[in-house]
Amino acid sequence: MNTAAAEPVSHSLKGARRWVVKVGSSLVTDGGKGLDATAIATWSEQIAALIEGGAEVVMVSSGAIAEGVKRLGWRKRPTGIPELQAAAAVGQMGLVHMYESQLKERGLASAQILLTHADMADRERYLNARATLLTLLRMRVVPVVNENDTVVTDEIKVGDNDTLGALVANLIEADAYVILTDQPGLYTADPRKNPDAQFVHEAQAGRPELEAMAGGAGSSVGTGGMLTKILAARRAAGSGTSTVIAWGREPDVLPRLARGEAIGTHLYAATAKHAARKQWMANHLQLRGRITVDDGAVRQLVSGGKSLLPIGVTQVVGEFQRGDVIAVCAPGGQEIARGLVNYASAECRLIARKPSSQIAALLGHAQEPELIHRDNLTVVGGG
Incomplete structure (x- = not known):
């Protein structure tokens, strides 16, 4: 495991062709104040650069509920499922329109994909979702994925978009899963409480000590903390996908990662993508x-x-x-x-x-x- 004082990072996303990029609520909504058009424009520009370089990109974006809460004039995020569903229905309109307009300005078409855990668990729906996503990618369309919060229940709720992004990475056999958040990455301890905490540059996804390092949720806007990101990276690694957790405001973070630059925390998969899928089916x-x-x-x-x-x-x-x-x-x-x-x-x-x-x-x-x-x-x- 590489920390700040260790050897340089040996793994990178250079050469990755198929990407899943997840952006958290606090980034998309400027800390819950409403959709941040400038931020979404910045990521759209970076996605366009990746696609121009031959990559395929799926965007998993939080923010629908937070935007709905703002549009409905509520002071805080509700906890009841019906209220969350209502907020998602209202906020999804603005979120999708924002991505559509920003991507269109850069010559890219976009598509909205709403998924639930049941879509992943049912093999027929899994195949349907996979076929749709892969077809869109071949057409150079950017799928914007979110959990289908308008119909979700406790039994089928994925629970957070970190997990949803990992499931999408499994679904399409992504090479890279990038989680853009309001933190620079993983530390060995909470740096806000422990001045001796070291930054983790690189580690193998799924290592048990990573979960011990991860703290709770750091924002009241979204539902995921660092622990959900660590667990999502472990899930993504099951299909051979490596994960990077990085600060979403880092300039040109996606193109720089594509060039092989070491940014954030890189949690690499121990098993190659092709071998992981073959092993799953063989067993x-x-x-x-x-x-x-x-x-x-x-x-x-x-x-x-x-x-x-x-x-x-x-x-x-x-x-x-x-x-x-x-x-x-x-x-x-x-x-x-x-x-x-x-x-x-x-x-x-x-x-x-x-x-x-x-x-x-x-x-x-x-x-x-x-x-x-x-x-x-x-x-x-x-x-």
């Missing part, structure tokens, strides 16, 4: 069914790293839904791969041995041309 215990493929499909999957198309499927066994993890077997029955399926078992039986161009005619809709996309498929066993 998945709840296989819902299996399909058998022909020899040509086996070669394409094992040697070519291709997606599985319906034309290569010869048999469908079991009952499963879109988004379930299923096994892919060779003609002899040996499992060669597993992955997240794009169609339910009944639909798979209808389109098996058929070219992808016929999916829409056979089913009346076409979710994807692939039965299992290569990004959602891992070779296992002897493959």
Whole structure:
């Protein structure tokens, strides 16, 4: 672990292509005084620079409830769910319009994405959200993500946008997760109380001592403190995403991070992104069914790293839904791969041995041309 007196930082975000950037309420709303147009313009400018350099960026922005509280004339943030939902509904209008106008000035289109924990837990909704986000990124559109506070309940509430950002990083397999906050990063102790506290430049995400260092919430505007950021970094690392916690007012913080500069606290993932996702699918215990493929499909999957198309499927066994993890077997029955399926078992039986161009005619809709996309498929066993 690198502190102020240790060796220089050895990890960086240089070369990161897919970014999730989370901005906290205290920054977006200027400490709760209402949306800060200048700050949002600054981050929009930096996002434009990243995209111009070939990056893909998802913005996770707090601020809807804080802006709603201001617009409704309330003196403080409420605690009741119905009041929070009302504030979010009012504030979301201004927040989205602000990002849309600022990004548009820089030649970028934007999109609003509202998510709940249920969207991540349900495999079909997970796939739908993932497909939407990845499509927007391919179109050079900036998704602006927030928790769907207008309909959320205690049971499905993500709870803070630090966690939501980590879930989005998992969802799209981001290379980098940047949490912009009103603190410069993590210290070994609360520097406001302990003058001997040292700044942590770098550490492996998920180390237990990091949680001990993190204090409580430092602002009355948002819901997250440093602890939620440390826990979010651990969650992001599960899919191989490294996290940086940095001061949101740092000049050109995003382009400088992209150039490899050491800013804030870098919590790096111990497992590479590709390996982390493959390991998750390979170890998945709840296989819902299996399909058998022909020899040509086996070669394409094992040697070519291709997606599985319906034309290569010869048999469908079991009952499963879109988004379930299923096994892919060779003609002899040996499992060669597993992955997240794009169609339910009944639909798979209808389109098996058929070219992808016929999916829409056979089913009346076409979710994807692939039965299992290569990004959602891992070779296992002897493959």
